[in-house]
Amino acid sequence: MLRSLAPSAALRAPLSPTLSAKQKLMCAPDLPPRSKTDPTPFELTAGHEGELQAFFEANPAYFLAVQGAPVGAQEAYDEIHGELPAGWSYTKKWLIGYRDPASGKLVAFASLVSDLLARRVWHIGLFVVATEHHGSGLAASIFRGIEAWVRSNGAQWFRLGVVAGNQRAERFWARQGFTQVRMREGIEIGGRLNNVRVMVKPLADQGLRSYLKLVPRDDPALD
Numbered sequence: 735m736l737r738s739l740a741p742s743a744a745l746r747a748p749l750s751p752t753l754s755a756k757q758k759l760m761c762a763p764d765l766p767p768r769s770k771t772d773p774t775p776f777e778l779t780a781g782h783e784g785e786l787q788a789f790f791e792a793n794p795a796y797f798l799a800v801q802g803a804p805v806g807a808q809e810a811y812d813e814i815h816g817e818l819p820a821g822w823s824y825t826k827k828w829l830i831g832y833r834d835p836a837s838g839k840l841v842a843f844a845s846l847v848s849d850l851l852a853r854r855v856w857h858i859g860l861f862v863v864a865t866e867h868h869g870s871g872l873a874a875s876i877f878r879g880i881e882a883w884v885r886s887n888g889a890q891w892f893r894l895g896v897v898a899g900n901q902r903a904e905r906f907w908a909r910q911g912f913t914q915v916r917m918r919e920g921i922e923i924g925g926r927l928n929n930v931r932v933m934v935k936p937l938a939d940q941g942l943r944s945y946l947k948l949v950p951r952d953d954p955a956l957d
Contacts, residue, residue: 766883773832801924
């Protein structure tokens, strides 16, 4: 996970102010489809802030591993209202919750950014599954649905950041087919400095060189 978002009431720098009808469709796809066994996806809004905060507080493992501290009182607010760094292009920030249809409880959360830094590059900002479901295969199943969804909407690359030493996350993303392209050192997350492994996954038949042409900031030669 790479949280490069700061609290703000608005997002900036949309990728393009003038899109064709086809491009607009690409920028606003339906949510990932629900399988027969997985929770139901829905798009979170500011009205879900309290529910998301309660979910984070009930499932603090990620925050303890990455920030070395319990969940902050503003975590959900920051996640919902955070803005991308100035000048970063994108089309939309997606906040997707997954609700257990039986209990109605939020059991997973994913934030994604479409067309981040370049068209057809999707970034995973945060992916949290309730602790009670760790080891159940739910995280992998939800991710497969997300991957199929972004592929169907034209994505050619997935990108994310994993804090070095967060072994559960490192193992999970490696199993999903992500490979490291760059190590970014001294990144502040939740008040603590971390080294972040920038990882990518091709979603089309392209080599890494083509990705680095799209996103030169991820070139390992910069390390």
